[in-house]
Amino acid sequence: MNNKWDETQTKIQAAKELLSQAVDSLEGTPNLEIALRVYGHQTPITTTTQDCNDTKLEVPFGPENYSKVKNRIISIVAKGTTPIARSLEAAAADFPDTTTRNIIILITDGLEACDNDPCVIAKKLKDKGVKITPFVIGLGLDLSYLEKFNCIGAYSEAETKGAFKSVLKNVISKALLNTTVQINLNDINKKPVETNVTMFLYKSGTNQLMYTFEHTINQYGNPDTLILDPQYKYDLIVNTIPKVEKKNIVILKNTHNTIIVDAPQGFIKTRLVNASKPYHIEARIMQENSSNTINLQQINTSDKYIIGKYKIEILTLPRIYVDVNVTQSQTVTVDVVAPGYISYKAIHLIVGQIFLVKENGNLEWVCNLDQENKTGIWQLQPGNYRVVYREKNQKNTINTIETNFRINSNKTTTLIL
Numbered sequence: 433m434n435n436k437w438d439e440t441q442t443k444i445q446a447a448k449e450l451l452s453q454a455v456d457s458l459e460g461t462p463n464l465e466i467a468l469r470v471y472g473h474q475t476p477i478t479t480t481t482q483d484c485n486d487t488k489l490e491v492p493f494g495p496e497n498y499s500k501v502k503n504r505i506i507s508i509v510a511k512g513t514t515p516i517a518r519s520l521e522a523a524a525a526d527f528p529d530t531t532t533r534n535i536i537i538l539i540t541d542g543l544e545a546c547d548n549d550p551c552v553i554a555k556k557l558k559d560k561g562v563k564i565t566p567f568v569i570g571l572g573l574d575l576s577y578l579e580k581f582n583c584i585g586a587y588s589e590a591e592t593k594g595a596f597k598s599v600l601k602n603v604i605s606k607a608l609l610n611t612t613v614q615i616n617l618n619d620i621n622k623k624p625v626e627t628n629v630t631m632f633l634y635k636s637g638t639n640q641l642m643y644t645f646e647h648t649i650n651q652y653g654n655p656d657t658l659i660l661d662p663q664y665k666y667d668l669i670v671n672t673i674p675k676v677e678k679k680n681i682v683i684l685k686n687t688h689n690t691i692i693v694d695a696p697q698g699f700i701k702t703r704l705v706n707a708s709k710p711y712h713i714e715a716r717i718m719q720e721n722s723s724n725t726i727n728l729q730q731i732n733t734s735d736k737y738i739i740g741k742y743k744i745e746i747l748t749l750p751r752i753y754v755d756v757n758v759t760q761s762q763t764v765t766v767d768v769v770a771p772g773y774i775s776y777k778a779i780h781l782i783v784g785q786i787f788l789v790k791e792n793g794n795l796e797w798v799c800n801l802d803q804e805n806k807t808g809i810w811q812l813q814p815g816n817y818r819v820v821y822r823e824k825n826q827k828n829t830i831n832t833i834e835t836n837f838r839i840n841s842n843k844t845t846t847l848i849l
Contacts, residue, residue, distance in 0.1 A: 443541050444510040446593045451539075452502050454600055459498045461608065467493040467526055468501045471519040472512035482513035484546035489526050514545035517553040535607040537600075605659040613689045614655040617647060617670065620696035620739065620760040624655050629672055629695075636665035636680050657688075670695055673737045674719065674726045699763040700742065700756060701734040707770035708842040711811070715766070716745040720755070731768060748813050750788050750798050770841040771811045776819070778806045778849040784821025786810065789836070812839045821849060 441449075458464060468491040475483035490504045491497055516538070527534045606612055615631065616624035626647075633643040642664065648656040660666070662683040668691065670676040676695050683689050702715045713731040718724060720741035729735050737758045746752035746768055756764045774786070783803050787795040795818065802808050803824060816838055822831045837845050 446596065447539060448505050448508060450597050450600055451505050454604060455498050455502050465493045465495060466497065466501060467491055468504055469519060469523050469526060470508055471515050472510060473508050474512060476511045477513050482545065484513060484515045484518060486512040487515055487519040487522055493526065493528050514540060516540060518546065521553045537603055602659060611662045611683065611685050611687065613658045613660045613683060613691060615647065615691045615693065616655050617693050617695040626695045626697055629670055632669040634667045636667050642666065672697060673735065676738065696739045696760050697736045698739055698758040698760055699734050699736055700758060701763050701765045702729055702731050703765055703767050704731045704770055705767050706841055711771060713768065714747045716747060718743045734763065749810060750796060750813060769814055771813050772839040772841055773809055773844040774812055774837065774839060774847065775809045775844050776807065776847040776849050781806060781824040782821045782849055783824050784819060787818045787820065789816040789818055814839050814841050
C-alpha cells in the first residue's frame with residue numbers, strides 16, 4: 433500500500449482520502465451502522481518475520497460513529513503483512529446482529545500472505561450460516577489474480593485513483609440500495625454475448641440523459657452489473673449500427689433487474705485488393721429500402737451491424753453498389769479493386785465531362801472537368817473511359833472533341849487535351 437499510485441500519493445494515502453469521503457457520503461443514511469477493521473498496520477514486516485494475527489477491529493459497529501471511523505482512517509499506517517483470511521474470519525464476528533443485512537467491503541493491494549486460504553474461510557462462514565459475501569476491491573492487482581478472489585465475493589479492480597473512487601462508489605451503492613441492473617444484449621440465439629457499445633439511458637419520455645455506459649462483459653463472462661436509481665422509468669438507446677431502442681423501462685427496488693435487448697450483430701468488412709499504395713476510399717452504408725446513411729466506413733476496415741440486409745455505396749468514381757446480408761457473428765467482405773489516375777493538361781481552358789464506356793457500349797457519366805483550370809487529376813476505377821470536351825472560349829458545338837483512354841489499377845494515365 434506504500435507504493436506510489438501517482439506523482440503525489442501512495443495507494444494508502446489515496447485510499448484513506450477516498451474512504452474518508454465515502455464515510456462522509458454515508459452519514460445520515462437510515463438504518464445503517466458502519467465499522468472499521470484494519471490489517472497489516474500494527475507490526476512491521478521484516479525479511480524474516482510477519483505477524484499473521486495483525487488484524488484489529490479499530491472502530492466497532494455503532495450508531496453515529498462516522499467521525500470515529502474517519503479519525504482512525506487518518507492515523508492508519510501500512511507496515512505489516514496481508515492476512516486476508518484471518519481478517520475475514522474475524523470480521524464475520526464483528527457484526528452485532530446476524531439477522532440484519534451484513535456487508536463486508538475488503539480493500540487490498542495484495543494477495544493472502546499468511547498460511548490460511550480465504551476460500552476455506554469463506555466456506556467455513558457459509559457452513560456456519562454466516563451470510564456474508566464480501567465486496568473485494570483490488571488496488572492495482574495483476575488481473576491474472578482475479579480468480580483468486582472468485583471464491584470470496586464480488587471482485588472489482590482499480591488500477592488508478594480515479595478508478596478506485598468510481599469502484600468504491602459503485603460498491604457502496606450496491607451494498608446500500610440492493611438494487612442492481614444488468615443489460616443483456618442478446619444475439620440471435622438469445623444469449624447475452626453482444627457488447628462493447630455505448631448505451632444512453634434517458635428519463636422516460638424526455639431528452640434528459642441520466643446515464644452513459646460502455647457495455648461491458650465482466651470477468652465472469654456476464655454483462656456487468658450497474659446501479660440505476662429505481663425511482664425513475666428509463667428509455668434505453670443502444671448505439672449499435674443502426675441503434676436499438678427500448679422504452680418505458682421499470683427498475684424494481686431491492687432486487688437484481690435484467691433488461692433484455694435483442695441486438696444480434698455481424699460484420700461488414702470493406703477490402704481494397706491489389707493495391708500497391710494506400711487509397712482514401714469510403715463506403716456509405718444504408719439499410720435495405722432506405723436511402724439514409726447509417727455509417728460511413730473507411731476502406732480496409734470492419735464494423736459491426738445489426739443483422740439484416742444492407743445496401744453499400746462505395747464512394748469511388750464511378751460509384752460501386754453492393755447488396756449484402758449480415759448474419760450473426762459472421763463477416764461479409766466487400767472487395768474493391770484498386771483505382772488508378774487520369775492526369776490531364778489542356779493548352780486552353782476547357783469544358784467537358786468524363787464518361788465510363790460500359791461493356792455494352794453505353795456511356796455512364798462520371799465527373800465534370802474543372803472549367804477554371806487547365807490541369808486536373810481524378811482517381812478512377814479501372815476500365816475504359818471517354819472524355820468529351822471543347823475549348824471554353826469556342827462558340828461552335830462542332831468543336832467538340834472526344835478522346836478515349838484506359839485506367840489501370842495503381843497506374844496514372846496522362847492526357848494532353
